[in-house]
Amino acid sequence: MLKDFEMKKPENKEALSGQIKELCSTLLGQQQQLVGAGLPVMVLIEGWAAAGKGSLIKELISEIDPRFYNVVSPQVLPESETRYPFLYPYFQALPVNGKVTFLDSGWMENAVQKYLRHEITKDEYRRRIRQVNEFERQLRDGGYLVVKIFLHISKKEQFSRLQDLAEAPSTEWRVTKDDVWQHKEYKRFTEEYDDFMKRTQGVFPWTILDGSRRKTAVRDALKLLVDTIEKGVHAGRFCGDPFEEEFSMKKIPHLSEVDLSPSIDEEEYRQELKRLQTRLTELHNILYRRKIPVILCYEGWDAAGKGGNIRRVAYPLDPRGFDVHPIASPLPPERARHYLWRFWTRLPRTGHIAIFDRTWYGRVMVERLEGFCSEKDWQRAYNEINEFERMLTDWGAVVLKFWIHIDQDTQLARFTERQNTPEKQWKITDEDWRNREKWAQYEVAVDEMLQRTCTKNAPWHIIESNDKKYARIKTLKIIVKALEKACENHFRQITS
Amino acid sequence: MLKDFEMKKPENKEALSGQIKELCSTLLGQQQQLVGAGLPVMVLIEGWAAAGKGSLIKELISEIDPRFYNVVSPQVLPESETRYPFLYPYFQALPVNGKVTFLDSGWMENAVQKYLRHEITKDEYRRRIRQVNEFERQLRDGGYLVVKIFLHISKKEQFSRLQDLAEAPSTEWRVTKDDVWQHKEYKRFTEEYDDFMKRTQGVFPWTILDGSRRKTAVRDALKLLVDTIEKGVHAGRFCGDPFEEEFSMKKIPHLSEVDLSPSIDEEEYRQELKRLQTRLTELHNILYRRKIPVILCYEGWDAAGKGGNIRRVAYPLDPRGFDVHPIASPLPPERARHYLWRFWTRLPRTGHIAIFDRTWYGRVMVERLEGFCSEKDWQRAYNEINEFERMLTDWGAVVLKFWIHIDQDTQLARFTERQNTPEKQWKITDEDWRNREKWAQYEVAVDEMLQRTCTKNAPWHIIESNDKKYARIKTLKIIVKALEKACENHFRQITS
Numbered sequence: 001m002l003k004d005f006e007m008k009k010p011e012n013k014e015a016l017s018g019q020i021k022e023l024c025s026t027l028l029g030q031q032q033q034l035v036g037a038g039l040p041v042m043v044l045i046e047g048w049a050a051a052g053k054g055s056l057i058k059e060l061i062s063e064i065d066p067r068f069y070n071v072v073s074p075q076v077l078p079e080s081e082t083r084y085p086f087l088y089p090y091f092q093a094l095p096v097n098g099k100v101t102f103l104d105s106g107w108m109e110n111a112v113q114k115y116l117r118h119e120i121t122k123d124e125y126r127r128r129i130r131q132v133n134e135f136e137r138q139l140r141d142g143g144y145l146v147v148k149i150f151l152h153i154s155k156k157e158q159f160s161r162l163q164d165l166a167e168a169p170s171t172e173w174r175v176t177k178d179d180v181w182q183h184k185e186y187k188r189f190t191e192e193y194d195d196f197m198k199r200t201q202g203v204f205p206w207t208i209l210d211g212s213r214r215k216t217a218v219r220d221a222l223k224l225l226v227d228t229i230e231k232g233v234h235a236g237r238f239c240g241d242p243f244e245e246e247f248s249m250k251k252i253p254h255l256s257e258v259d260l261s262p263s264i265d266e267e268e269y270r271q272e273l274k275r276l277q278t279r280l281t282e283l284h285n286i287l288y289r290r291k292i293p294v295i296l297c298y299e300g301w302d303a304a305g306k307g308g309n310i311r312r313v314a315y316p317l318d319p320r321g322f323d324v325h326p327i328a329s330p331l332p333p334e335r336a337r338h339y340l341w342r343f344w345t346r347l348p349r350t351g352h353i354a355i356f357d358r359t360w361y362g363r364v365m366v367e368r369l370e371g372f373c374s375e376k377d378w379q380r381a382y383n384e385i386n387e388f389e390r391m392l393t394d395w396g397a398v399v400l401k402f403w404i405h406i407d408q409d410t411q412l413a414r415f416t417e418r419q420n421t422p423e424k425q426w427k428i429t430d431e432d433w434r435n436r437e438k439w440a441q442y443e444v445a446v447d448e449m450l451q452r453t454c455t456k457n458a459p460w461h462i463i464e465s466n467d468k469k470y471a472r473i474k475t476l477k478i479i480v481k482a483l484e485k486a487c488e489n490h491f492r493q494i495t496s
Numbered sequence: 497m498l499k500d501f502e503m504k505k506p507e508n509k510e511a512l513s514g515q516i517k518e519l520c521s522t523l524l525g526q527q528q529q530l531v532g533a534g535l536p537v538m539v540l541i542e543g544w545a546a547a548g549k550g551s552l553i554k555e556l557i558s559e560i561d562p563r564f565y566n567v568v569s570p571q572v573l574p575e576s577e578t579r580y581p582f583l584y585p586y587f588q589a590l591p592v593n594g595k596v597t598f599l600d601s602g603w604m605e606n607a608v609q610k611y612l613r614h615e616i617t618k619d620e621y622r623r624r625i626r627q628v629n630e631f632e633r634q635l636r637d638g639g640y641l642v643v644k645i646f647l648h649i650s651k652k653e654q655f656s657r658l659q660d661l662a663e664a665p666s667t668e669w670r671v672t673k674d675d676v677w678q679h680k681e682y683k684r685f686t687e688e689y690d691d692f693m694k695r696t697q698g699v700f701p702w703t704i705l706d707g708s709r710r711k712t713a714v715r716d717a718l719k720l721l722v723d724t725i726e727k728g729v730h731a732g733r734f735c736g737d738p739f740e741e742e743f744s745m746k747k748i749p750h751l752s753e754v755d756l757s758p759s760i761d762e763e764e765y766r767q768e769l770k771r772l773q774t775r776l777t778e779l780h781n782i783l784y785r786r787k788i789p790v791i792l793c794y795e796g797w798d799a800a801g802k803g804g805n806i807r808r809v810a811y812p813l814d815p816r817g818f819d820v821h822p823i824a825s826p827l828p829p830e831r832a833r834h835y836l837w838r839f840w841t842r843l844p845r846t847g848h849i850a851i852f853d854r855t856w857y858g859r860v861m862v863e864r865l866e867g868f869c870s871e872k873d874w875q876r877a878y879n880e881i882n883e884f885e886r887m888l889t890d891w892g893a894v895v896l897k898f899w900i901h902i903d904q905d906t907q908l909a910r911f912t913e914r915q916n917t918p919e920k921q922w923k924i925t926d927e928d929w930r931n932r933e934k935w936a937q938y939e940v941a942v943d944e945m946l947q948r949t950c951t952k953n954a955p956w957h958i959i960e961s962n963d964k965k966y967a968r969i970k971t972l973k974i975i976v977k978a979l980e981k982a983c984e985n986h987f988r989q990i991t992s
Binding site: 317 | 524525527528550553554557558559561562563566567569598600666667669778781782785803806807810811813814815816819820822827828829851853919922
């Protein structure tokens with residue numbers, strides 16, 4: 001901990017230089033091993049203002065091939081932090097397998113600073129600590145190596161460094177108000193940094209380095225990195241065990257219990273469609289102004305009518321405020337990262353709506369059944385997804401998930417019709433027929449998914465879609481009701 | 497032109513609805529043809545505030561599968577416009593082959609608005625018009641279809657629409673100061689819009705639609721889109737002819753004329769390296785504050801020493817302010833777009849430095865020699881690249897291009913050494929040996945590239961690298977000198 005950290009004694013300079021040189025050359029040799037083992041590495045450098053985080057990173061990368069790393073600094077993501085969930089910039093910064101990302105301050109600085117400034121409540125602060133632990137565990141279980149360093153300097157040392165910077169005309173601009181404020185509040189920062197580190201030691205440990213001995217710090221950071229990689233490469237890519245946390249669940253039937261007969265007549269459909277779409281336009285307006293983000297997730301059988309359903313929902317929305325994300329099989333840069341990465345990077349900004357046409361649930365359906373991931377991977381995913389969605393709803397998002405449901409006969413009829421209609425033929429592929437043969441296996445997977453991820457905060461809705469029009473109206477009703485409730489809650493919150 | 501545009505007469509509503517329905521279904525059928533032909537489509541919707549651009553887009557996309565389009569609105573790119581070149585957001589928004597991007601106002605609004613607000617000078621405005629014409633031609637020549645629509649309403653109609661919006665509490669916020677200002681300046685806007693359209697008619701023509709007749713506008717826009725796609729699909733992917741514009745060129749020798757003997761002794765190397773790196777750190781500081789962007793381009797023979805050279809340049813830079821972009825063969829989403837797209841999207845923000853380890857010149861070297869693009873494509877590229885780099889230097893960027901040069905014997909010696917050193921073996925591949933066999937062909941291509949793209953604004957520098965240390969010092973000297981000049985020019989500009 002910072003409070004009782006013992007600053008380092010000076011060491012022989014030449015010996016230090018020699019050790020650094022040796023470690024650099026080891027690191028250089030490790031690059032290929034990392035690639036070979038497919039291991040991604042995240043190096044988080046936190047620390048005091050003027051502790052030398054930038055220079056430390058500079059030394060660490062000086063000998064590495066630029067193809068093997070990238071440096072991410074918070075300045076590059078100024079907007080992200082306010083219009084996206086807390087962890088968004090860090091998920092976005094995840095390296096691909098075989099590469100290293102250096103993070104020039106990150107989730108710790110972000111949380112502690114905002115808390116001490118009273119920009120977030122104590123409750124929110126605690127929530128962020130929990131999210132950090134979930135995030136780090138997800139990274140570890142997904143095979144990531146994470147090195148967490150805190151670069152420490154005393155209050156006295158910070159004073160003299162800030163003073164030096166402020167006195168030279170060419171560096172004066174580097175001393176920000178935040179830096180001065182941190183210096184004034186050095187003691188409180190010490191306490192909160194310590195508290196944060198204590199509470200986030202569980203998955204990847206923190207290492208405090210003495211920033212007032214630059215060379216020593218470089219040597220120690222290099223050693224830490226080299227040791228971590230060596231251990232990681234030796235142990236092979238880690239894959240975490242499944243486990244189950246407590247989430248507040250909502251009851252949902254099994255697919256076989258669902259009555260698929262409901263239908264709607266043409267006249268009622270038209271009236272309801274118009275009424276609900278008009279209402280949705282109004283609600284989108286309100287959500288936009290109040291900056292409430294909305295995430296709509298569509299899953300369902302092939303030919304269940306997802307596309308048409310999505311179009312009816314999207315039609316009344318202002319195109320400037322929503323995106324539809326069709327999710328196909330992952331591209332190489334997506335496959336080479338944590339499986340949730342491509343969804344994190346597609347999250348809507350506050351006030352916007354994101355509609356996912358297929359989702360992260362691919363992990364527990366197609367990836368499970370086709371063996372695209374290991375059993376541990378998909379078993380673990382239920383919990384990871386529940387955590388992910390809780391991060392979204394904690395952020396203030398409305399998350400609704402729809403299973404567009406039909407029976408096998410209806411699917412066959414629709415497949416046949418597509419086959420026989422020239423302009424619809426592109427919609428039907430051999431894969432669809434192959435998937436159809438696995439209906440029973442899919443049903444098991446879908447049922448398990450619905451049961452294990454129907455949380456109160458991000459519930460599933462089964463949409464009977466043998467009659468597509470009935471399905472559209474039902475979906476729209478659920479969306480309208482949920483958005484009305486969200487607006488009401490939001491208003492209650494700001495007035496309480 | 498807007499000045500003499502005749503507003504439309506009302507049409508029979510049912511007939512209109514019928515036509516819209518029919519056009520929608522044609523458009524639906526065209527989706528697959530677009531994919532088949534690999535044609536990307538950009539639909540630019542410009543127009544007056546409150547003319548109904550958003551609703552028009554809504555109608556156009558209402559029947560299209562979300563997998564085939566995306567909507568880009570300027571609100572999503574607030575930062576881009578100030579910290580990146582003028583065309584950056586539009587290049588970024590380019591669709592992949594087979595897809596449609598709807599742009600909710602774009603390069604016209606951006607340029608005209610800024611000009612009328614005196615945020616850019618008349619000179620800069622004219623430059624932007626030239627850039628737009630170059631941009632549109634590059635798109636056309638690269639196989640893009642572009643539809644440009646201006647949605648027109650009269651001053652009276654705008655007044656009543658803005659009033660309606662302002663009076664309802666739920667839509668009041670939609671009327672911005674900019675809208676009110678535009679309304680007041682309706683006449684000047686008319687003139688400038690007309691002027692802009694007249695000057696940018698050359699490549700893709702403008703179509704003015706009457707925004708006060710919503711359904712008519714939807715029908716006409718759909719018709720335009722459907723006709724454009726039909727013609728495009730019928731004609732097949734367009735590939736523009738090469739041509740040559742005038743650029744101010746700088747003299748550069750042929751590779752065979754270069755004396756590769758220069759070298760440097762160890763002691764001088766050390767001193768110079770230290771001096772130049774220290775100076776570079778200072779300059780980076782200044783550039784960062786003055787927001788001058790820098791783009792360093794590295795090309796050269798395999799094993800010429802690019803990597804080590806880049807490391808010596810990057811070392812003194814603050815890692816928060818630069819990125820190294822290693823350029824390998826393009827990924828699928830990159831290959832499916834204009835070849836410059838992946839470089840546009842990697843441009844540095846103002847004040848930042850981007851180092852490209854291989855560049856857009858791949859087009860006229862490896863892509864030319866390996867037949868990855870047509871002869872017309874690479875022949876055209878010299879000019880396109882000169883235009884691209886002029887856009888960068890017009891924006892205020894320092895652009896320096898280095899050809900790291902060695903002779904064949906030196907390459908052979910280095911290849912052999914890599915082959916024989918275990919930790920360097922990954923650096924040498926069969927492809928390197930194959931490329932080596934094509935040395936003579938490459939030399940022809942490189943010479944042509946150097947001669948045709950060594951512009952005064954973005955010059956090439958041949959770096960003799962048989963002695964790597966000499967090469968590093970020479971590169972650093974060129975960079976330091978260019979950056980010093982840029983700082984001086986910048987200071988002269990702001991004080992004049």
